[in-house]
Amino acid sequence: MSDLLERLRGRGWRMTAQRRVVAEVLAGDHVHLTADEVHARAVAKLPEISRATVYNTLGELVTLGEVLEVSTDKRAKRYDPNAHRPHHHLVCAQCGSIRDVHPTGNPMADLPDSERFGFTVSDVEVTYRGICPNCAKA
Amino acid sequence: MSDLLERLRGRGWRMTAQRRVVAEVLAGDHVHLTADEVHARAVAKLPEISRATVYNTLGELVTLGEVLEVSTDKRAKRYDPNAHRPHHHLVCAQCGSIRDVHPTGNPMADLPDSERFGFTVSDVEVTYRGICPNCAKA
DNA sequence: ACTTGACTTAGACAAAGTCCAGTGTACGTT
DNA sequence: AACGTACACTGGACTTTGTCTAAGTCAAGT
Incomplete structure (x- = not known):
């Protein structure tokens, strides 16, 4: 999982506390979380993190192909950290x-x-x- | 297409102007419309139809299996009237x-x-x- | 340590959908 | 044909999910 942080740094990411926290939450367990759930868990580790940052970071991770966006037909999109093994x-x-x-x-x-x-x-x-x-x- | 109305009546549906209009819109052409697009077209035929009614009716049609809900990952759900041929x-x-x-x-x-x-x-x-x-x- | 531009924040905004109280109406019964 | 009632509809407030922006902050190269 810190290989994730490695990879991100390798791609020129500025490493901030917020991004670290989001990455940790996703790596934490292999559940498919909604953006709001990610935010909730991130807040637990870093109380002042804002919703916009979580959305931005998730969006960036998706763009980089590190995380998959899954939209079943429920309300919110979910994020799947298991992006490297097709499934x-x-x-x-x-x-x-x-x-x-x-x-x-x-x-x-x-x-x-x-x-x-x-x-x-x-x-x-x-x-x-x-x-x-x-x-x-x- | 009026077979649709038949089937619905057969299932104990009360036939109202609003429901007829929604069914017509869906049967109209085989595009995948969003709920709001359905509403817009329904309004053209029956100006005072409310958004809530369109949502309710679409939900009922989905429950009855007459229409499919398709959620690609765009924002809004789309409704697919072609529910009887698997695709x-x-x-x-x-x-x-x-x-x-x-x-x-x-x-x-x-x-x-x-x-x-x-x-x-x-x-x-x-x-x-x-x-x-x-x-x-x- | 300084500088700079990328990052973050809070809150306003937008879009899609749900809920509710009050009103209207389709349809079985008479 | 008229009636009564349960079901349906309306409009608007509300919720949820997500986006945007202006101003402030901070990671990292020098």
Whole structure:
């Protein structure tokens, strides 16, 4: 995880307390947090950090490809620190919880040229939906 | 398209002018509209229709499975009236335009039991991202 | 230690969506 | 055909998520 900080410094990032804290929060555990949750946890470590900074920093991390933006269809975008291993998501339709999954097969190859309409396709995102064990028993 | 109204009446829907208008707008052309766009077009046909009603009606149509909610990662959810033919989406990362596509293969079968974590998986959604021809030449 | 420009802050703003109290109306019953 | 009632609609306030800006602060090179 401090390799993340290394990489960022290598890319010319100015290393500030705020950015360190955001990076720590993301590296902390492998949950998919919303921006506000990241902010809440960041505030716990650095009380005066502002919401705008958290949004900016997350945006920069996404741009740099260090973090993935996941928008299931819940309200808020979620941020996935596990950007370096390709994977897809399994979402609980009820509580919104997310798990990373690794399906077999290559969906990219499943889209024939005739179905690309001249687009330059660069990415696929597969989202499985269902009910998690926890919600199922309730 | 009036089969839609039939089906809805069959399900005990009370048929109001507002609901008829929303259904017409969706059936009108096969674009993926946002809730606000639906509202705008509905207002053109029935000036006093309120935003809340449009949201409610769209929500009901989604619940009934007559319309799909598509959340690419743009800001607003979009509504896809083409709910009865399974299909996936191709989104332009730049302008946000959406096309329906029909990939080969069955992504549902690509998720092994060991990757389901006890979820009851009921649905898959595949989103391809890229640049549309229009944005590419700009 | 100084300087500078990148970074941060707080708060106003914007967009998308939800909620509620009061009013209106579709439809089964008479 | 008229009635009554439960369901639906309205408009506006409110919430949530995210963006923007002007002014202040600070990391890092010299």
